[in-house]
Amino acid sequence: MSQANQIEPIESDQENVFEVVQKQCGICAALLNLPDDIHEIIRNPMREIQVSIPVRMDNGKLKVFKGFRVQYNDALGPTKGGIRFHPEETIDTIRALAAWMTWKCSLLELPLGGAKGGIICNPKEMSAGELERLSRGYVDKIWSFIGPDKDIPAPDVYTNPQIMAWMMDQYSKLAGKNQFGVMTGKPLDIGGSIGRNTATARGALYVIVEAAKTAGLNLKEASLAIQGYGNAGSNLAYLANNIYGCKIVAITDKGGGIYNKNGLDPKAVYKHKAETGSVAGFPGAEPLINGNLFSLNVDILCPSALENVITKKNAPDVKAQIVAELANGPTTPEADDILFNMGIQVLPDFLCNAGGVTVSYFEMVQNFSMLYWDEAEVFERLKKKMSSSYHEVYDTSEKRHVNMRQAAYMVAVKRIADAMVLRGWI
Numbered sequence: 157m158s159q160a161n162q163i164e165p166i167e168s169d170q171e172n173v174f175e176v177v178q179k180q181c182g183i184c185a186a187l188l189n190l191p192d193d194i195h196e197i198i199r200n201p202m203r204e205i206q207v208s209i210p211v212r213m214d215n216g217k218l219k220v221f222k223g224f225r226v227q228y229n230d231a232l233g234p235t236k237g238g239i240r241f242h243p244e245e246t247i248d249t250i251r252a253l254a255a256w257m258t259w260k261c262s263l264l265e266l267p268l269g270g271a272k273g274g275i276i277c278n279p280k281e282m283s284a285g286e287l288e289r290l291s292r293g294y295v296d297k298i299w300s301f302i303g304p305d306k307d308i309p310a311p312d313v314y315t316n317p318q319i320m321a322w323m324m325d326q327y328s329k330l331a332g333k334n335q336f337g338v339m340t341g342k343p344l345d346i347g348g349s350i351g352r353n354t355a356t357a358r359g360a361l362y363v364i365v366e367a368a369k370t371a372g373l374n375l376k377e378a379s380l381a382i383q384g385y386g387n388a389g390s391n392l393a394y395l396a397n398n399i400y401g402c403k404i405v406a407i408t409d410k411g412g413g414i415y416n417k418n419g420l421d422p423k424a425v426y427k428h429k430a431e432t433g434s435v436a437g438f439p440g441a442e443p444l445i446n447g448n449l450f451s452l453n454v455d456i457l458c459p460s461a462l463e464n465v466i467t468k469k470n471a472p473d474v475k476a477q478i479v480a481e482l483a484n485g486p487t488t489p490e491a492d493d494i495l496f497n498m499g500i501q502v503l504p505d506f507l508c509n510a511g512g513v514t515v516s517y518f519e520m521v522q523n524f525s526m527l528y529w530d531e532a533e534v535f536e537r538l539k540k541k542m543s544s545s546y547h548e549v550y551d552t553s554e555k556r557h558v559n560m561r562q563a564a565y566m567v568a569v570k571r572i573a574d575a576m577v578l579r580g581w582i
């Protein structure tokens with residue numbers, strides 16, 4: 157396997173992400189003055205499913221893969237969240253991501269709880285046939301716990317619409333009827349929604365637009381540095397440049413980084429990555445050491461890969477006015493405090509990257525009603541949700557003198573706590 161083909165490691169600073177979530181819950185409980193009973197419930201996952209999935213590999217041998225699904229909290233509705241395929245997946249990462257999904261759906265006022273799934277595997281070393289058998293095998297093991305009104309998975313790191321199609325098909329076979337609404341992020345021809353594939357980036361951009369107004373930043377003159385050039389990072393680069401005229405000056409991925417102060421062409425970089433496996437070596441750009449991306453003199457910094465990349469070590473070097481978290485959990489709590497004290501506007505993950513699940517929710521609505529929307533309707537509804545959530549978080553942060561993440565927690569957790577009280581759980 158070539159260097160550029162390697163999968164990004166899950167944790168770069170080795171902080172246990174679920175402990176980070178529990179720390180964040182503790183801060184939020186104190187700020188909201190939550191009763192201990194509520195705090196106790198929200199700091200623990202509601203249900204965890206662990207399965208072994210036997211898969212016949214192409215060489216004839218049988219291999220058993222470990223899979224997880226964590227359903228974190230369903231006070232607001234059926235649980236929702238992606239499935240990751242990653243060789244370094246752990247139950248703690250999935251727990252943390254399931255919690256963040258719970259806050260994300262609540263913050264965006266979606267009638268949904270939060271969940272996350274994962275399988276320990278290296279999809280880059282597997283054939284399409286092996287991936288299909290693994291995807292169907294996972295559904296065989298978890299199908300009684302999921303469903304359009306129970307728990308609805310979606311794509312995430314290293315999973316895609318094709319994998320959702322196989323999983324939806326397997327679930328439908330087991331259920332004995334077509335159940336398009338059991339998975340979102342499906343291909344358009346079998347119940348997918350227009351705009352879902354680029355929704356995470358588009359949603360982030362709508363939040364960035366509002367944050368730039370707050371910061372008095374003209375996006376036409378703004379420079380962006382992007383860490384990670386997968387679905388979120390590459391679409392953000394393209395849309396920010398194409399719609400708002402932002403200059404993309406730096407991009408890194410696992411294979412290396414590139415810099416051009418006059419701006420990079422996002423489509424050409426994408427093509428280069430598709431051909432070579434990495435953005436590194438893109439003609440006309442200077443090489444950039446990955447870690448140096450965070451200290452670049454840019455207006456907007458966009459971590460768009462994995463967890464724990466902005467830490468207490470590199471946070472003091474950040475020069476951007478806005479940090480837009482397209483990844484889940486890229487900033488540690490210590491780094492959060494440092495950035496806040498430096499006056500940097502951090503757009504927290506479960507606000508900034510909520511466009512994906514928001515259009516997933518639109519996809520569910522379209523599946524249920526069997527009436528499909530056009531692009532304008534999807535984008536308009538997405539814009540409205542992302543912008544109003546930004547303002548709700550920003551206003552809370554101003555009013556309560558807390559950082560944007562704490563403000564987002566306060567808004568999201570308050571709704572979940574109220575729902576739990578109304579349902580008589582406390």
Ligand code: GLU
Binds near residue numbers: 312313340509
């Ligand atoms: N995996 C995406 C996320 O982390 C989307 C989840 C979904 O669409 O359910 O938000």
